[in-house]
Amino acid sequence: MTSAFTITSLSFERTTPEQQKPPGANQEGPFDARGADWRNLQLGEIDLSRARLCRIDLRGVDLQSCRLEGTDLRLARYDSHTIWPEGFDYRSCGAIGPQAKLNGAFLNSADLSGMNLEGASLMGAYLSGANLSGACLRGARLAGADLRYALLRGALCEGTRFMNCQLDYVDFRCAELNNVDLSGAGSIRGADFSGAIYLDGLRASLLGRPFQELDCWNPLTRRTTRESLDG
Structure with a gap:
């Protein structure tokens, strides 16, 4: 005699890019936080190189100690209170702000x-x-x-x-x-x-x-x- 059962649902809890918080020190590979809200965060020394940050809200964020080489910042939002790394050309990175x-x-x-x-x-x-x-x-x-x-x-x-x-x-x-x-x-x-x-x-x-x-x-x-x- 054999028995059978039906799987009615199978779901895994996944974090969408919009919910992503800043990466930890041990984060490996390109980070994806598209559309996330990071307003007014103090990020410290974080490697965001090649991260996918398009549409992210960076208003009031302190990024001065972050690495942003190759970071996708298209349509990210910033304001006059956003602090960028020294020498980073934020005006031409595709982000939106002053x-x-x-x-x-x-x-x-x-x-x-x-x-x-x-x-x-x-x-x-x-x-x-x-x-x-x-x-x-x-x-x-x-x-x-x-x-x-x-x-x-x-x-x-x-x-x-x-x-x-x-x-x-x-x-x-x-x-x-x-x-x-x-x-x-x-x-x-x-x-x-x-x-x-x-x-x-x-x-x-x-x-x-x-x-x-x-x-x-x-x-x-x-x-x-x-x-x-x-x-």
């Missing part, structure tokens, strides 16, 4: 809300549908960027350069537009400027745009660009 060099980067639909992008270079970047609400874009260079359908609600855009940008359906509601020149924007069709700060100096030039742009209905905010400027 002074970052992200020309031509693909950031479509990225959630960048509240990020500090002061002085960042995003010329020709693909930011359509990105959420930049509350972000600091002071002095950022966005010439030629695709910002269609992007959210810039409450964003600080002081001195931001929008030359030749595609701004169709951008949500500028309550954004701060001090010292911003939008006259060279490629298009503002359907953009909403309701409640934007420092709009008075821009209103006349924006109302001089073609009627196809000004009288375009924004399905999200339910008003035309002209109505948002007149309000």
Whole structure:
């Protein structure tokens, strides 16, 4: 007589990259912490060479004693409180933060809300549908960027350069537009400027745009660009 049984489930508890904590001293091989949240950690002397840290949150992290040779930091987040190793060119490593060099980067639909992008270079970047609400874009260079359908609600855009940008359906509601020149924007069709700060100096030039742009209905905010400027 034989007996049989059915295995209904078989699972092993595995740590996903998003849950990975910094490696210990005996960690061997490339470390994977993609998308992890390491905010405000003091890492000490850790070898992160060739580690996969794309999309990781490094805001407020002390990395000054870490080894970062060949580390994948694409789309990692940092801020002015992140401490990098001496001589490490964090601006050009593909990470996102102040002074970052992200020309031509693909950031479509990225959630960048509240990020500090002061002085960042995003010329020709693909930011359509990105959420930049509350972000600091002071002095950022966005010439030629695709910002269609992007959210810039409450964003600080002081001195931001929008030359030749595609701004169709951008949500500028309550954004701060001090010292911003939008006259060279490629298009503002359907953009909403309701409640934007420092709009008075821009209103006349924006109302001089073609009627196809000004009288375009924004399905999200339910008003035309002209109505948002007149309000």
